[in-house]
Amino acid sequence: xxxxxxxxxxxxxxxxxxxxxxxxxxxxxxxxxxxxxxxxxxxxxxxxxxxxxxxxxxxxxxxxxxxxxxxxxxxxxxxxxxxxxxxxxxxxxxxxxxxxxxxxxxxxxxxxxxxxxxxxxxxxxxxxxxxxxxxxxxxxxxxxxxxxxxxxxxxxxxxxxxxxxxxxxxxxxxxxxxxxxxxxxxxxxxxxxxxxxxxxxxxxxxxxxxxxxxxxxxxxxxxxxxxxxxxxxxxxxxxxxxxxxxxxxxxxxxxxxxxxxxxxxxxxxxxxxxxxxxxxxxxxxxxxxxxxxxxxxxxxxxxxxxxxxxxxxxxxxxxxxxxxxxxxxxxxxxxxxxxxxxxxxxxxxxxxxxxxxxxxxxxxxxxxxxxxxxxxxxxxxxxxxxxxxxxxxxxxxxxxxxxxxxxxxxxxxxxxxxxxxxxxxxxxxxxxxxxxxxxxxxxxxxxxxxxxxxxxxxxxxxxxxxxxxxxxxxxxxxxxxxxxxxxxxxxxxxxxxxxxxxxxxxxxxxxxxxxxxxxxxxxxxxxxxxxxxxxxxxxxxxxxxxxxxxxxxxxxxxxxxxxxxxxxxxxxxxxxxxxxxxxxxxxxxxxxxxxxxxxxxxxxxxxxxxxxxxxxxxxxxxxxxxxxxxxxxxxxxxxxxxxxxxxxxxxxxxxxxxxxxxxxxxxxxxxxxxxxxxxxxxxxxxxxxxxxxxxxxxxxxxxxxxxxxxxxxxxxxxxxxxxxxxxxxxxxxxxxxxxxxxxxxxxxxxxxxxxxxxxxxxxxxxxxxxxxxxxxxxxxxxxxxxxxxxxxxxxxxxxxxxxxxxxxxxxxxxxxxxxxxxxxx
DNA sequence: CCGCTACGGGG
DNA sequence: GGGTACGTAGCGG
Numbered sequence: 121x122x123x124x125x126x127x128x129x130x131x132x133x134x135x136x137x138x139x140x141x142x143x144x145x146x147x148x149x150x151x152x153x154x155x156x157x158x159x160x161x162x163x164x165x166x167x168x169x170x171x172x173x174x175x176x177x178x179x180x181x182x183x184x185x186x187x188x189x190x191x192x193x194x195x196x197x198x199x200x201x202x203x204x205x206x207x208x209x210x211x212x213x214x215x216x217x218x219x220x221x222x223x224x225x226x227x228x229x230x231x232x233x234x235x236x237x238x239x240x241x242x243x244x245x246x247x248x249x250x251x252x253x254x255x256x257x258x259x260x261x262x263x264x265x266x267x268x269x270x271x272x273x274x275x276x277x278x279x280x281x282x283x284x285x286x287x288x289x290x291x292x293x294x295x296x297x298x299x300x301x302x303x304x305x306x307x308x309x310x311x312x313x314x315x316x317x318x319x320x321x322x323x324x325x326x327x328x329x330x331x332x333x334x335x336x337x338x339x340x341x342x343x344x345x346x347x348x349x350x351x352x353x354x355x356x357x358x359x360x361x362x363x364x365x366x367x368x369x370x371x372x373x374x375x376x377x378x379x380x381x382x383x384x385x386x387x388x389x390x391x392x393x394x395x396x397x398x399x400x401x402x403x404x405x406x407x408x409x410x411x412x413x414x415x416x417x418x419x420x421x422x423x424x425x426x427x428x429x430x431x432x433x434x435x436x437x438x439x440x441x442x443x444x445x446x447x448x449x450x451x452x453x454x455x456x457x458x459x460x461x462x463x464x465x466x467x468x469x470x471x472x473x474x475x476x477x478x479x480x481x482x483x484x485x486x487x488x489x490x491x492x493x494x495x496x497x498x499x500x501x502x503x504x505x506x507x508x509x510x511x512x513x514x515x516x517x518x519x520x521x522x523x524x525x526x527x528x529x530x531x532x533x534x535x536x537x538x539x540x541x542x543x544x545x546x547x548x549x550x551x552x553x554x555x556x557x558x559x560x561x562x563x564x565x566x567x568x569x570x571x572x573x574x575x576x577x578x579x580x581x582x583x584x585x586x587x588x589x590x591x592x593x594x595x596x597x598x599x600x601x602x603x604x605x606x607x608x609x610x611x612x613x614x615x616x617x618x619x620x621x622x623x624x625x626x627x628x629x630x631x632x633x634x635x636x637x638x639x640x641x642x643x644x645x646x647x648x649x650x651x652x653x654x655x656x657x658x659x660x661x662x663x664x665x666x667x668x669x670x671x672x673x674x675x676x677x678x679x680x681x682x683x684x685x686x687x688x689x690x691x692x693x694x695x696x697x698x699x700x701x702x703x704x705x706x707x708x709x710x711x712x713x714x715x716x717x718x719x720x721x722x723x724x725x726x727x728x729x730x731x732x733x734x735x736x737x738x739x740x741x742x743x744x745x746x747x748x749x750x751x752x753x754x755x756x757x758x759x760x761x762x763x764x765x766x767x768x769x770x771x772x773x774x775x776x777x778x779x780x781x782x783x784x785x786x787x788x789x790x791x792x793x794x795x796x797x798x799x800x801x802x803x804x805x806x807x808x809x810x811x812x813x814x815x816x817x818x819x820x821x822x823x824x825x826x827x828x829x830x831x832x833x834x835x836x837x838x839x840x841x842x843x844x845x846x847x848x849x850x851x852x853x854x855x856x857x858x859x860x861x862x863x864x865x866x867x868x869x870x871x872x873x874x875x876x877x878x879x880x881x882x883x884x885x886x887x888x889x890x891x892x893x894x895x896x897x898x899x900x901x902x903x904x905x906x907x908x909x910x911x912x913x914x915x916x917x918x919x920x921x922x923x924x925x926x927x928x929x930x931x932x933x934x935x936x937x938x939x940x941x942x943x944x945x
Numbered sequence: 946c947c948g949c950t951a952c953g954g955g956g
Numbered sequence: 957g958g959g960t961a962c963g964t965a966g967c968g969g
Contacts, residue, residue: 170958230958250958313956320956380955411961427954432962443954462956520961540961678961791952791966841951852949852968886968908966 125275125286129153129161130302131265132370133422133509136254138226147227149257151293152420153269154302154370159283160400162420163271167289168257169203170227172234172249173210173219173536177242185220188242192222197232200225212247212536214592214624219247219536227253247536251527258507259528261293266503266510268296281365281400282420298504300651306330306496307369308489309360311381312481314469318869321353322388323469325360326481328489329367336478337363344474346482354392357385364398369421371510372398373492375445375484376427378515382407382416415515422511426491429499429514433521433665439781449487452494458483497654501662505632518669519676525666526673526681529628538680549677555688558717559695561702563758563771566921567811568713568723571773572730573750574737575719576697578633578664580671582744583693585630590623591683610689611696617689625681629670633744636663694718701737701747708733714758714771719750727752751775757807759919770916772804791856794836796909799823803917813921820914820928827902827910837905838877838894846872855880855891863893880904 133152138145147170151163174192176185189205203223209216224230234249251259263269273288312324323339324347336347337359343349350356364372374381382405389396389404396405400420407414416423430443440447446457458480460468468476502513506521507528513521527537541549576582583589587608596618599608609616617623622630639660646653673679675687694717702715710733711723724730734749741747756773773781799820806816826832841856847864850857859878860870870876879897881890887908890901911925 172958224958227958232958234958248958252958256958311956315956374955376954379953384956409957409959409961411959413961425954431954445954465956515961517962844951850950854950854967856951888968 123275124273126270126272127155127161127284127286128268128270128296129155129163130268131263132304133511134254134258134263134265135417136227136257138228145226147253149254151263152370152422153271154304155284156302158303160281160368160370160420161271161284161286162278162280162282162400163273163293164276164285164287165257165289165293166287167292168261169223169225170230170253170256171221171223172230173208173221173247174237175217175219175244175247177244178218180242184242188240189220192220192233192237195233195236197229197236200229202233210534210536213538214596214621217536245539247539250540251537255508255524255527258509259531262295263293264295264298264504264507266301266500267298270294270296280402280420281368300655301500304330304370304496305368306371306373306489306492307333307364307367308373308485308492309377309381310374310481310484310488311384312465312477313384314466318871320384322356322384323353324477324481325356326478326485327363327367328482328485329369330489330493333367334482334485335363336482338474338478340474344478346475347478349474353388354394357388357392357394357396360385361397368400371422371424371492371496372418373424373426373488373496375488375491376425377423378413378415378425378428382423386416410515413515415511417511422509424492424496424499424510424514426488426495426514429495432515432517433502434495434498439783445484445487445491449491453487453490455487455490457487497658498661501655501658502665504659505662505666518665519673519679521666522669522673523680526625526628530624533624533627535624540680541678541682546677549682549684552684555675555684555691556695557691559698559715560717561698561712561715561720563714564711565758567755567757567807567813569755570724570726571713571721571753571756572724572727572733573719573721573753574701574730574734574747575750577746577748578667579694579697579718579745580690581629581633581667582746583690583697584670585626585633586743586745587689587693588617588619588623588626589686589689590617590625591681591686593618593621593623593626594683594685594689596621611692613689613692615685615689625670625674625686629667632663632667636660636667639663697741697745700740704737704740705733708736721756721758724752753781755811756781757921759917759921772807791839791841792913793839793905793909795823795827795832795905796913798836799910800913800917803914807917807921813918813923816914816918817923817927820910820918823910824906824928827905830902832900832905834879834894834897834900837879837900839879840875840877842875843870843872853888855888858888859891859893862891862896866893866896868893 131151131153135150136147137150138147146166149165149168153161153163155161176188192205193202195202203225206221208219208221210219224233230249234246237243238246271286271288272292273286275284275286278285307327307329309325309327311322313320314323324336326336328334337356338344338347338349339353339356340349350359385396398405399418403419406417408417430448435443438451440451450456460480465477499510499513503510506513506525508524530537594617595615598620599618608619639656643653643656646656671687671690674683698715698718702712702720705712705722713721713723730749730752734747737747753773753775756771759770771783775781802819803816806812806819843860847857847860847870856876856878860876863870877894878891879894880887880901881892881897882899882901883890887904911928
């Protein structure tokens with residue numbers, strides 16, 4: 121007997137499924153929640169129907185509209201007819217539009233009905249047909265994930281692994297004020313795999329959760345200290361599922377688990393015909409396709425791949441440019457991985473050092489858990505601001521976050537969301553001539569001392585708000601006649617923005633910026649490192665990143681609210697403001713070392729001078745525009761990126777605490793030989809730590825000499841590249857393909873997915889023709905490694921110090937370049 | 946110059 | 957599955 125009940129839950133996830141009930145297919149919304157006392161709750165809601173809009177051709181008479189409605193209602197697809205039609209009116213980019221809202225029985229039928237009506241002559245356009253059903257649901261019902269709701273409904277009996285399953289319906293779910301989160305069970309895991317006989321097997325799995333639990337499962341005949349040993353890979357799989365079930369996590373976290381660990385678990389499950397059941401719904405894990413990456417979904421739990429979030433969102437604000445678990449954990453937590461290289465894991469495994477690998481694996485789970493405890497609160501706050509589930513937030517880019525927020529706000533404001541651009545339109549936008557971006561004050565190259573960094577707080581959002589930049593306020597008719605536009609003309613352009621009506625996008629952004637200012641005020645009163653302070657900090661971070669992304673969204677080719685003119689207007693005003701500040705600095709006699717878009721580096725004598733400058737500037741800035749002082753750096757080098765063309769952000773600084781801040785130098789990828797990676801690292805260190813460009817040059821010359829005289833180990837010359845399709849399918853024979861073909865001719869197996877290692881050897885012809893599998897190569901081409909590997913890697917750093925390629929190649933001694941030359945006194 | 950191909954994270 | 961969502965760089969031709 122179902123019993124009626126009311127409860128409060130914090131919503132962790134929303135999803136939907138199609139179920140068969142009495143021979144009829146029916147969609148059901150599934151909400152995952154958590155009560156304050158730690159119970160897992162599944163809420164079922166069958167009261168929401170999918171729909172989309174069509175806009176009849178303007179000018180149709182009322183009877184024409186009635187006929188149209190009748191024709192739509194008579195449509196039939198596989199026995200299904202539209203449920204009903206409502207007439208409604210919404211605003212589309214500032215103008216009212218009459219619409220028909222067509223309700224459909226099944227979510228997957230929406231595109232089918234839309235496909236039929238899209239060619240009808242009495243229909244002008246269809247809208248909001250591409251919005252996933254569960255997203256439609258949360259927007260329309262005003263539900264915000266990671267917030268508390270009250271649920272009225274019937275508790276039902278269930279075989280599933282939830283503490284409570286409840287059926288609710290329309291009006292049964294109400295949003296409450298946000299409060300502290302309940303305590304979630306968070307389980308981190310990691311796998312180790314070993315390749316043997318061309319096959320990859322899971323050999324170790326480790327877990328750690330936020331309730332003091334840890335576990336390692338190892339494939340080994342004998343007992344391994346600190347681990348549970350099992351005899352087969354299938355046993356690892358079973359033990360893995362058992363552990364998840366017993367620990368019953370709300371959130372499962374890992375690092376790169378969408379693209380690695382869950383794929384491997386899935387393959388293993390297939391190999392042993394063992395269904396991979398990890399969810400409270402007792403169903404098999406599924407991959408949900410999301411463009412380039414598929415996301416592993418586990419029913420009734422939230423799988424968060426921290427790497428996905430770091431790659432899309434957090435990475436931009438880290439100083440490391442390499443987003444490995446080791447580097448990210450070092451930067452955020454101050455602890456890195458066990459010092460064990462990839463190849464060493466294999467060696468350790470072959471050497472039967474099971475304990476060593478267990479420890480290594482468990483350390484990764486620990487780092488992942490600690491990282492999750494740091495990062496999840498950020499994801500949760502972004503969920504609250506954007507209205508998207510943590511599962512989606514962790515996998516979205518900046519543009520998607522802005523887009524879904526705008527879609528939600530559009531619904532609240534009775535605005536129609538513009539359609540996504542079609543593929544051809546995206547391509548057209550992508551190919552369009554780039555517009556002028558931020559202003560770059562060409563760096564004074566070399567080494568400088570005492571540099572103060574200033575930047576505008578949220579320059580582009582402030583401009584968007586101050587100048588009311590929105591597609592529907594652009595060159596509006598209402599201001600044209602009255603000539604009110606004069607006060608809001610884009611610098612250097614013939615466009616203006618409305619001064620009478622607030623635009624949709626600026627309104628949304630202003631709300632974010634105002635909320636952030638309130639939070640910033642609260643933060644001043646709160647004690648650092650308390651729960652309250654950290655929460656405020658994460659909330660302001662969420663508000664900041666979404667507000668800051670709004671400019672990029674106007675110019676993002678896939679954008680629904682794409683407006684190249686708006687994007688151009690924002691950068692035009694941005695250039696005006698930064699130039700104004702640079703002009704002021706110069707007038708006051710400061711040397712401007714470098715400036716880019718919203719920031720500038722000034723040479724100052726001390727902090728006091730920097731603060732005085734800041735005060736003077738801020739007195740002169742209008743409205744919400746504000747310059748901030750970031751830090752005073754002891755020294756730094758500035759480098760022009762690509763010479764001639766756009767100057768890139770490349771600089772390295774030593775801050776007041778002695779930390780090195782590097783921008784734009786790193787990133788030599790794995791398809792480069794070790795010799796190139798190592799040379800670049802040595803060059804950077806010589807400059808930043810020893811502050812000796814001449815030593816850096818000597819290092820490069822030294823490596824080149826060694827390459828020429830055959831003194832470099834072959835191992836350091838190997839280039840690793842993956843073969844991503846069957847070899848016969850390659851149209852272009854790059855070096856890695858040529859090497860793979862040779863390996864195959866010699867009887868070795870190179871499949872799709874193998875990584876081929878090769879060396880470029882001496883001889884004539886193209887680079888490809890001289891690529892030999894590493895194990896067959898008995899010589900190497902010094903010129904290739906000098907010109908295509910070592911010099912380009914070193915030049916990334918040294919180009920800015922005035923060196924040219926020839927300087928490394930000259931036979932004669934290069935003139936001594938002293939450090940003094942680069943230090944501005 | 947264009948178009949194809951790969952990387953990223955993980956092991 | 958109301959699905960098909962990156963940005964950049966090297967190399968061959």
